[in-house]
Amino acid sequence: MxxxxxxxxxxxxxxxxxxxxxxxxxxxxxxxxxxxxxxxxxxxxxxxxxxxxxxxxxxxxxxxxxxxxxxxxxxxxxxxxxxxxxxxxxxxxxxxxxxxxxxxxxxxxxxxxxxxxxxxxxxxxxxxxxxxxKRGMELNQLKPVYLDKAFSQLIEGTELHGAAAGLEAETGLPPGKPPVRLALLTLEGLHPANLRSFSANEDLFYFAVLNICNEILGKEKSGYAFSYWNGRREVVMVLWSRLGQAHEVMRHVQECCLRTLRTSFHIGLGQVHLFPDGLRQAYAESKKILQQRNLLENDSWVHAIEDGRPGSVVPKGGPHLSDYESRIRLAVFSGQPAEIRRTVHEWTAAAAAAGRITPHQLQIWGSEYAVLRLQWAKDWLSEEELPAELQQPGDAFEVKVEPDGLFSLGSWEERLSGELAEFAKTLHALKQQNGSVIHQIRKYVEDHYRKEISLQDIANQFFLSREYISRKFKQELGENLSDYIGRIRMEHAKKLLGNPSLKIVQIADRVGYPDEKYFSKVFKKHTGQTPNEYRKQQSEAGGC
Missing domain, CATH: 3.40.50.2300 (Response regulator)
Structure with missing residues (x-):
């Protein structure tokens, strides 16, 4: 204790x-x-x-x-x-x-x-x-395991009539092919604070929710709640009486969860289908309703087709994450958490401005994010430098809720900013392990001095600002970048001037100066001699 x-x-x-x-x-x-x-x-x-x-x-x-x-x-x-x-x-x-x-x-x-x-x-x-x-768990364990298995098989569409056999006596399900409605309660994105009274055990919490649902449905034998074997953290409820009041029954379930567990859950309620043949379609329908609920709306917990959100229509989503790819990439490559937060805020504000964010839309953005994040890592590091953890996206685009069950735009923004900041930190650390970015720039100049290189070209190549490159280059190497480029070119020019078969215009072009006159001017500034004077002096010295 x-x-x-x-x-x-x-x-x-x-x-x-x-x-x-x-x-x-x-x-x-x-x-x-x-x-x-x-x-x-x-x-x-x-x-x-x-x-x-x-x-x-x-x-x-x-x-x-x-x-x-x-x-x-x-x-x-x-x-x-x-x-x-x-x-x-x-x-x-x-x-x-x-x-x-x-x-x-x-x-x-x-x-x-x-x-x-x-x-x-x-x-x-x-x-x-x-x-x-313990009593709650034992109560559920006392129910034959085949109930969960039987209902799960019905949703899967396998062994329909064989799986349905025996359900009448165990659950009060009417005989024959009664009309039913299926409701789906999701514990998606459960906040850790909700688990405090359950010793942080999510399984215990899940069984508590399942017990609440069956306590309500079991009083009048109006339905049965079960754990779908292929649905992670979902409570599936099959209703066979009071179908017209199903919306009110689900609100009662939600209210009891709020009183007992101090949190709320979203419930998707499908249309009427015949049991058991229509159970698979009913599940898909309820699942789709939940996937299309608006996370920005906080006034509704039970979602049904009669609410004006037909399952067959996929509402238009917000902006694509790829629309902001360039801004987010530059923020990540800057390595500055404040810049990352600012850019992420622009993106989330634009997403929220559309007035609708759904779990389905988050999945789409999450797929875009995974592709872009991997591409950024490959842009920054070579294949052999890329660790496995950088190839796996985090959970920033998973649905996460607050202790009261509500989706928070601010928390989502904070998670995404934090994940990208950590991603940027890892990228920079790995890059530093394999040579600092300034030394990478120096190598880039040495490899490309023959071409026309500007500070902006280098900034674009390394996704850094011109000011940052200028400042850091001088700090680390003690020389201005422009002076370094000029010195590298002049050193190579001196070597080439030792070859009498090469004309001055050819040498100028080979060290990045298409204009011979400008090359001669720069050369004299560096050496105090024109290229011809330098060549003559070196030739005479060699002759001695």
Missing amino acids: KALIVDDEKHVREAIRMLVPWQNWNIDTLLEATDGQMAIELIEKERPGLIFTDMMMPVRNGVDLLRWMHDNNVAGKTIVISGYDDFELTRNTIRYGGLDYILKPIEPEELIRAVDSAVAQWRREEEGRQAAV
């Missing part, structure tokens, strides 16, 4: 540490925070079972901390230790679930009694939580 001590006064934290015989309750980890905000971060990360908090602290005070714990359904038990004998503070402690309000200076006996009571209550509730989860 873990305990957290929250107080801005170090001597108070040390006093609590010394006064409590932690080993009596098997508390093996002690955490400390100096304010409410720091405490929240530790609670999210460590999930302590026991929390001591002061009330008057900087950044976020004790009342803010208690309110946050209450709103986020934190399981840990709280003991308030304060120097203020204040009715409002005491009232807020009780209101937001605090167990004790102890005044400073701390009386050891009072503190130990409070700890004993809090730990005992936490353990009782923890046992209850685990038992409830």
